[in-house]
Amino acid sequence: MVSFNPQQLARATLLSVALLQPLAQAANITEDSFFYGQSPPVYPSPPMPGSASWATAYAKAVALVSQMTLEEKANITVGYTPLTGCSGETGSVPRLNWPGLCLSDAGNGLRATDFVNGWPSGIHVGAAWNKNLAYQRGLHMGGEFKTKGVHVALGPVVGPLGRVAESGRNWEGISNDPYLCGALAAETVQGIQGAGVTTSVKHYIGNEQETNRNPDGDVASVSSNIDDKTLHELYLWPFADAVHAGAGSIMCSYNRLNNSYSCQNSKLLNGILKTELGFEGFVVSDWGAQHTGLDSALAGLDVVMPDSTYWGVNGGNLTIAVNNGSLASARVTDMATRLVASWYQMGQDIDFPEGGIGMPINYYTPHKPVYARDPSSQSVLLDGALEGHVLVKNVNNALPLKSPKLLSVFGYDAVAPQKFDVGGPTDIIAPWTFGAESLSYTPFISSEPAPQIAINGTIISGGGSGANAPAYISAPIDALKEQAYLDGTSLFWDFYDNDPIIDTSSDACLVFINAFATEGNDRLGLHDDYSDALIQNVAANCSNTIVTIHNAGIRLVEQWIDHPNITAVIFAHLPGQDSGRALVQLLYGVQSFSGKLPYTVAKNESDYTNAGKPSLPEGDYQLFPQEDFSEGVYIDYRDFDAKNITPRYEFGFGLTYTTFSYSDLTIEKLAGASTSYLPPAAETIIEGGIASLWDVIAQVTATITNTGSVDAAEIAQLYVGIPGGPVKQLRGFSKVDIPVGANVTVEFDLQRRDLSEWSVTDQSWVLQSGSYPIYVGASSRDLPLVGSLSI
Template sequence: MVSLSIWQLVRAVLLSTALTSAAEITSDTHFYGQSPPVYPSPPMTGTPSWAAANAKAVALVSQMTLEEKANITVGYTPRTGCSGETGTVPRLNWPGVCISDAGNGLRNTDFVNGWPSGIHVGASWNRNLAYQRALHMGGEFKTKGVHVALGPVVGPLGRVAQGGRNWEGFSNDPYLCGTLAGETVRGMQEAGVTAATKHYIANEQETNRNPFGDVEAFSANIDDKTLHELYLWPFANAVHAGAGSIMCSYNRVNNSYSCQNSKLLNGILKTELGFEGFVVSDWGAQHTGLSSATAGLDVAMPSSSFWGVDGGYLTQAVKNGSLAESRVTDMATRLVASWYQMGQDVGFPARGVGMPSIFYTPHPPVYARDPSSKQFLIDGALEGHVLVKNVNNALPLKKPKLLSIYGYDAPSPLEMNVGGLNDFIGGTWVYGYESVLGYIPFISGTAPPQIAFNGTIISGGGSGANSPAYISAPFDAIKEQAYQDDTSLFWDFMNVDPTVDTNTDACLVFINAFATEADDRAGLHDDYSDALIKNVASKCNNTIVTIHNAGIRLVDQWIEHPNITAVIFAHLPGQDSGRALIQLMYGQQSFSGKLPYTVAKNESAYTNGGKPSLPEGDYTLFPQSTFSEGVFIDYKYFDQKNIKPRYEFGFGLTYTTFSYSNLVIKKLDGVSTAPTPPPSPIIPGGIASLWDVVAQVTATITNTGNMTCSEVAQLYVRIPGGPLKQLRGFSKVGVPVGGTVTVEFDLMRRDLSTWDVASQGWVLQGGGYDLWVGASSRDLPLKGTLMI
C-alpha cells in the first residue's frame, strides 16, 4: 500500500508541467529534465495576416453557448473515412472539420495519388517541387472534403538514425527541413486545406513514444539553446508560412507530456512564435484534462475521456470555477479561425465525401486526381533519386542486349502474389503501407524486420503512408524499356545467391530499407540484402545497386567491391517510382538529387550509435533521453568529431560536371547587432526582424560536362561559437552544357543569430562569419567572410 502511494505521488509530479518557478530561470540548466510553467494560455490576437479570419471567428464563436464551444474542441468517431472529426454546431451551420492523414498523401480512399514521401522531397532540394506537390496534394484533400491534412512532418528531425518515422520528414538539417516545410504549408493552404505541422516537439524515436503499463513515454531532455536552434527551427518556418495547426507529440519533453507542456505550447509556440492557429493532439496523446487545456491544447483527437464525449467536463470545469471560460472560447476561436483562414466557409465539399469509413463500402466515386498533377508526380519522383557511385560511366545504360534483374524490391507486390489493389487503397499493409508485420518474413532474424520482402516500396509504413492510384515498379518500367530496345531479360527475385548469365551486360540489384511508425529500425543495414548484393557482384562485373530506403542505409559491406559500378539511393518516390528510375538509368533525365542526411561508414559514427534511448537504471519507469550532444547531429556531429563519412550531407552525382566561381558577399545597409531592433513586432514565426534579409551572396556555376543538368548549390556559414558550418542557403538550377548560371542566396537575421538563454532572445553577433559555397557539405571550393 505504501509503495502504491509513492508511485502515484511520483507519477503526479513527473506529469506536472510546473517543476520550477519562472523566477528560478537563470540559465538553461533547468531545461535538463524540467519544464518551467508558463500561464495563462495566450488568446489569439489576430495579427494582420489572420485579422479577417480572427474577426469572423470571434463573431461566430460569440454566438455559441459554452456547451457548443466545448463540443467542437473534442473529436468524435468519424462517420466517414476521415482520421478524425470535430464536434459541430448545427444551430449556427458550423459543420465541424474532417482531419486526415497524411503529409505524404491522402490515405484510406480511392481516386487519389501516391506522392513522393518527405525524405524524397528532401533529397530533391527543390523548393518549387515541394510547393507544387503540396498544392496538388492539398487539392485532393479538399476534393474529398478534408479540412485539415496531418502534415508536413518536421519532427522527428533525425537525431536517431534508426528512427522509424524519419522518412516522413524532409531532412536531418533544420534549414533544409524548415525551408521545404514552409513551401509545403504554403502550397497546401493555398489549395484551401489547413496544414497540421507535426510532431511538436522532439519526437525523435518510436521506442517508448507512448506510455505502456507502468512505463511512461520517453522524455526528451533538451536545453533551451538546442531546442531553439535545432528542433524548433523548422516549426518556426511552418508558422511563418501561416500554418493553421500544429500537432503536439506523444513524447514528454523535460518530463512534461508535449500536449500539456505549458512552456512549449503557451510560452514558445503561442507567445514567442506568435502562432495563431490551433494545437491538436496526436491521436491519444492527451494525458490530462484541466492541465492540457490550461497549457495550450485546443483540440483533442480522436476523442477525449478527459474533456468528455461532448466536451462536458470542460463545461463542468468552467461552471465550478476550475477553468476560465475565456480559455474554452479561445480554443474554439482558434479552430474556427483556421476554417475561415483557408476559405472553408464557402463552397467546401461535405466532410469526407467519397470516403466511407470502410473503404470498400459502395459509395459514389469522387475523383480527386487532377490531370495537372502528372508532371509534378514524375518530376518529384525523378529528383529525389541520388546517384552516389558511377564508375566508368556504368550509367546511363545504352540499349543493353541482356539485362539481369535481382532482388525482392524490383517487382510490384502484385507480381509477388500478395494482396491486390484494395490493399493499397485501404491502407492495409502489403509491402510497406501499414505496420502489420505478418506479411513480412523475418529474413535476418531481427524484429521488426529491416526490409519489406514482398515487392518494391514507394512509401514507409504507418499513418504517413498514402493510397496510390497505381504502382510503377522498377521491373514494370524495365520490361517496357526492354521492349523498346529489343533487350532480353533474365530475372530472379527470390534467391539470395542467384544464377548469373555471363553474357549479361549489367546486373541490376534492387533492395530496400524499410521503416514504419510505431517501431524504430533494428539497424541501418541487413545481412540478407548485403549477402544478395555480394553474391551477385561476385559473378557479375557490372553490378548496379538500387536502394529504396526509408532512412539512412549503410553500404560499407560491399560499396568498394570492384564489380559494383553504380549505386542509387532511390528513397520513396511514390507511385511513379519505376517509371522515374528508368528515365534516369537510361539517361533520358539526369540525376540531380542530393543526400538530405549523412551516410556513415558505421553505425557507431552517429549520435548515440544511431539507436533510440531505452529505459534503464533508476528511470526504468520514466525513460529519459538526454540530448547532451546539443545541436551537433548529422553532419555537424561528423564535423565536430572529425569523422569521415562514406557520403556526406548534400552529396550527389549527375551525368555532367560543374565548376564554381565568382563568390560575392554583400552586407545590406543598416544591419544592426541589437538583439531586437525596434520596432520589431511579433508575427507568425517570431520577431519580425528575424525574417529580414541582412546579407546577400552570389556565385557562378558553369556546366563543364556534356549534358544539361541541374545542380544544387549550397551555402554554409560558420556562426561564431557554433558548429564548424551550418547550411544557410541552397539553390537548384538547371545549367546548359558550357553555360553559366548565377545563384543567389539571401541570409536573414535568423540565419546568422544564436539563441541567448540569459536574455531569452536571438542575438546577431558582430564580427566575421566564414561562408562557403559548393556542391556538398564537404565540397566547398568557394570561401569568403561576411563582416557584421
C-alpha cells in the same frame, strides 16, 4: 484523472499557482541547465493574436464563436468517432451551420480512400532539394484532400528531425538538417493551404524515436531532455518556418519534453509556440496523446483527437471547469476561435465539399466514387519521383545505360507487389496489406530473412499512418520491360534467389533492395546481411553491377561499396507511385540525376549519435524513460565535422551525368540592415517570431558553370560558420538547371535569423560581432568558394 471533480480541479489550480514561482525568476536565468530535463510553467495561455494576415478570418471567427453557448464551444474542441473515413472529426454546431472539421492523414497523400495518388514521401522531397517542386507537390496533394472534403491534412512532418538514425518515422520527415527541413516544409505548408486545406505540422516536439513513444502499463513515454539553446537552434527551427508560412495547426507529440507530456507542456505550447512564435492556429493532440484534463487546457491544447475522456463527451468536463471557476471561460472561447478561424482562413466556409465525401469507413461498403486525381498532377508526381533519386557512385560512366543487349535483374525490390488484401495480412506471400481501419499502404514484413526489409515487393513509402493507397505502382521491372521493348533488349530476372545464377553475357546486372521503416517501431539496424549478401553474390559474377536501394532512412553500404564490380549505386528513397517509371528515365539518361543526400551516410553505425539507436528504459528511470540530448546541436554532419569523422557520403552529396565548377563568390552586407546585438525589445511578433529575424541583412552570389557534356541541374549550397557553434551550418541552397557550357549566377539571402544564435540569458536570438566564414559549393564537404562576412 479521467474526469474533473471540484477537489481535483482545486488541487490542480493550487499546483499551477505554486509552479509559477520559478517563472518569476526567469529573467535571472544564467545557465541552460534551468531548462534541461525540466519544463518551467508558462501561464496563462495567450489568446489568438489575430494579426494582419489572419485579421479577416479572426474577425469572422470571433463573430461566429460569440454566438455559441459555452457547451457548443466545448463541444467542438473534442473529437468524435468518425462517420466517414476521416482520421478524426470535431464536434459541430448545426444551428449556426458550422459543420465541424474532418482531419485526415497523411503528409504523403490522402489515406483511407480510393482515387487518390501515392506521392513521394517526405525524405524523397528532402533529397530533391527543390523549393518549387515541394510547393507544387503540396498544392496538388492538397487539392486531393479538398476534393474529398478533408479540412485538415495531418502533415507535413518536421519531427523527427533524424537524431536517431534508426527512428521508424524518419522517412516521413524531410531532412536531418533544420534549415533544409524548414525551407521545404514552409513550401509544403503554402502549397497545401493554397489549395484550401489546413496543414497540421507535426510532431511538436522532440519526437525522435518510436520506442516508448507512448505510455505502456506503468512505463511512461520517453522524455526527450533538450536544453533551451538546442531546442531553439535545432528542433524548433523547422516549426518556426512552418508557422512563418502560415500553418493553421500544430500537432503536439506523444513523448514527454523535459519530463512534461508535450500536449500539456505549458512552456512548449503557451511560452514558445503561442507567445514566442506568435502562432495563430490551433494545437491538436496526436491521437491519444492527451494525458490530463485541466492541465492540458491551461497549457494551451485546443483540440483533442480522436476523443477525450479527460474533457468528456461533448467537452462536458470543460463546461464543469468553467462553471466552478477552475478554468476561465476565455480559454474555451480561444480554443473555439482558433479552430473556427482556421476554417475561415482557408476559405472553407465557401463551397467546400461535404466532409469525408467518398470516404466510407468500410472500404467494401458501396459508395459513390469521388475522383480526386487531377490529370495536371501527373507531371508533378513524375518530377517529384525523379528528383529525389541520388546517384552516389558511377564508375567509368556505367550509367546511363545505352541500349544494352542483355540486362539481368535481381532482388526482391524489383517486382511489383503480388497481392492487395483488405483487412490485414492473411497470406505470408502478400507483400502489401491494407489495414481495415486505415487503408494504409504497408509492406508485409516477416522475421525471415531480415526484419529490416520488405521482402515481397518494391516499396514506394514507409508504413503506418504516414502512408496511403496509391492509384497504381510502377515497379522497376515493369518500367524496364517497357524500355527493353523499345531498345530490343533481352531481360533475365530472378527476384527470389539470394545467390542467383548470372548470365555472363549480361551488359549490366541491376540489383534492387530496400530498407523499410514504419510508425510504431524503430528499425533494428542500418543494413541487413541478407541484402548485402545478395549484392555481393551478384557482384562476384558480374563486372557491371548496379545497385538501387529504396530506403526509408539512412542505409549503410560498407559491406560492398568498394567491390570493384559494383559500378553504380543509387539511393532511390521513396518515390511514390511513379517509382519505376522515374528510375528508368534516370538509368537510361532521359533525365540526369539531380538529387542530393538530405542526411549523412556513415561508414559505421557507431559514427552516429548513440550509435543511431533509440534509448531504452534503464536504471533508476525504468518507469520514466529518459533520453538526454547531451550532444546538443551536434547531430548528423555537425557532429561528423566536430569529431573529424570521415563519412562514406556526406550531407548534400550527389552525382549527375555532368560536372560543374564554382567561381566568383561575392558577399555583401546590405546597407541599412540592422546588425545590433539584440532586436528592439518592443518589436512586433509576427508568425514565426520577432519580425526583424526575417530581415535580409546580407546577400551572397556565386557562378556555376556546366563543364561537362550533359544538360543537368545543380544544387548549390551555402554554409555559415557561426562563431562558437558548429564548423558550418546550411543557410542557403538553390537548385538550378544549367545547359552544357552555360553558367548561372545563384543568389542567397541571409536573414538575421540565419546568422544568430539563441541566448539563454537574454531569452532571444542575438548576433555576435566578428567574422562569419561563408562557404559555397556542391556539398557539405565540397565547398570550393570561401569568404567571410563581418558583423
